[in-house]
Amino acid sequence: MRIVDIKEKAVSIKSTISNAYIDFSKMNVSVVAVVTDVVRDGKPVIGYGFNSNGRYAPSGMLHDRFIPRLRDAKPAELLNDAGTNFDPHRIWDVLMKGEKPGGHGERSVAVGTLDMAIWDAVAKIEEKPLYQLLADWYGNGTPDEQVFVYAAGGYYQPGKGLQELQDEMRNYLDMGYSVVKMKIGGSSLDEDLRRIEAVLKVVPDGGSLAVDANGRFDLPTAIDYAKKLEPYNLFWYEEAGDPLDYQLQNELANYYKNPMATGENLFSMQDARNLIRYGGMRSDRDYLQFDCALSYGLVEYMRILDMLKEYSWSPRRCIPHGGHQMSLNIAAGLGLGGNESYPGVFEPFGGFADNIPIEHGYVKLPDIPGVGFEAKADLIELMRTVAK
Structure with a gap:
């Protein structure tokens, strides 16, 4: 072999x-x-x-x-x-x-x-499908039948106003997603609040909307946003400051009682452990977004999960970044809390298997061996050109 x-x-x-x-x-x-x-x-x-x-x-x-x-x-x-x-x-x-x-x-x-x-x-x-193999080797043999996924979008884009932003979010809801995410921090606070309030007019409530600052803020700005965001009761407030600024994240928790999320730009078990030790993350409400495809792969991700158990964190608090099928398999096989999704963005890498719809915010996985790339026609076509 x-x-x-x-x-x-x-x-x-x-x-x-x-x-x-x-x-x-x-x-x-x-x-x-x-x-x-x-x-x-x-x-x-x-x-x-x-x-x-x-x-x-x-x-x-x-x-x-x-x-x-x-x-x-x-x-x-x-x-x-x-x-x-x-x-x-x-x-x-x-x-x-x-x-x-x-x-x-x-x-x-x-x-x-x-x-x-x-x-x-x-x-x-x-x-075997990867999710079944992971459940057999590292779990109880029974993977989750479906995985929670949210639609990550709401990017800044030339010519994209409030109406276009609302249309985008309505489209995600029509596709079957129950939670959507939008970007903040690329405009003024006042403008971002107008954008958020526009989206809140088309989603069921604040719990259906997450916001993501992509590490843009210093502590005073992060706090200013926190005070304005808190009344909306959002799904989460993501990556307010630099991902390695654990003190900022820790201090921000004193000003924001609702869920926060971070971790997509931490690429090792050691960095993830420092976040848990020093970042003030709260295991009863916050979310961890470590992405195996950016952080040494699934081998290292399993080390992260083992570390989290030592600190009494449930794997259900992990919702990986990336919107790809690898993390979807890990979520189903190892019992994570869900996975990101990029409908219509970063194609053909974003999204999951063809012909498996999003229903009430959840998606099922194809019953084929491996990660399941062969169930996504445009992606596997591209991949096969690399193998030639």
């Missing part, structure tokens, strides 16, 4: 949208294909992976460091004890050989991209 080839391609997902910090005019992602010599249904098993939006394609690191390490490893170093499948944990150790601790930077994105492809291949070899 061997990995016979590993290929990578940077794919553009550029658009005219922007959040409070960046625009997406030059955004791209890496797509990888890990080709094995294992045959299922008469074809070699190929595992696919990609990195989440918001971080650029880590092509250089993949080709300079991580793919060569995987290619140079002895086959036995990559397999489980029985030699019947690849071992993602051992492969993670191979990828990280020679890497010093700390300074996680963008290397976590490169490793997370490969890790996704490895898990896709492993589940395909086992001939």
Whole structure:
């Protein structure tokens, strides 16, 4: 059992949208294909992976460091004890050989991209959906039948006024979502409040709307927003300040009693643990948004979940960033609280399986081996071009 080839391609997902910090005019992602010599249904098993939006394609690191390490490893170093499948944990150790601790930077994105492809291949070899494999190996054998998802949108965009913002949010509700999210921090506080109040006119109530500042605010600004947002009783107030400014997050909790969310830009178990230790996050109401595709993959995500248990946090408080099928599988298989969704944005990477609708804010997963990329026609078509 061997990995016979590993290929990578940077794919553009550029658009005219922007959040409070960046625009997406030059955004791209890496797509990888890990080709094995294992045959299922008469074809070699190929595992696919990609990195989440918001971080650029880590092509250089993949080709300079991580793919060569995987290619140079002895086959036995990559397999489980029985030699019947690849071992993602051992492969993670191979990828990280020679890497010093700390300074996680963008290397976590490169490793997370490969890790996704490895898990896709492993589940395909086992001939199980990844969510079922995770439930069998690490849970009680019974995955969640459906997963809560919310529609992330409400970006700033040229020519997009209040009417267009309202139309966008109505469309998400019509698609079956029960919670929508919009960006804040890219305008003045007064303008953002007008935008929020416009959306509140079309959603059922404040609990159907989350807002996301993308780390834009200093503490005084974060507090100013908190005081104005609190009466709306929103679903959550997300990433008010820099993701590594744990003191800001801690202090903000003194001014905002309703749920907050952060964590999508923390890329290791150690950084996640520092958030729990020092960030003032409240396990009875706040949400954690760690994204496996940006943070060294599922192997590291399981370390994060183990750490959270030590601090008495339920995995149901985790709703990962990214809006991709990998996190959806993790949510169903390991019992998380839900997953982000990007309807109509960052295509073809955003969204889930074709022909499985969103119903009352929940989505089911396809019953096919692997992550389920083959159930999303435009995505698997692109991925197969990388494997050629």
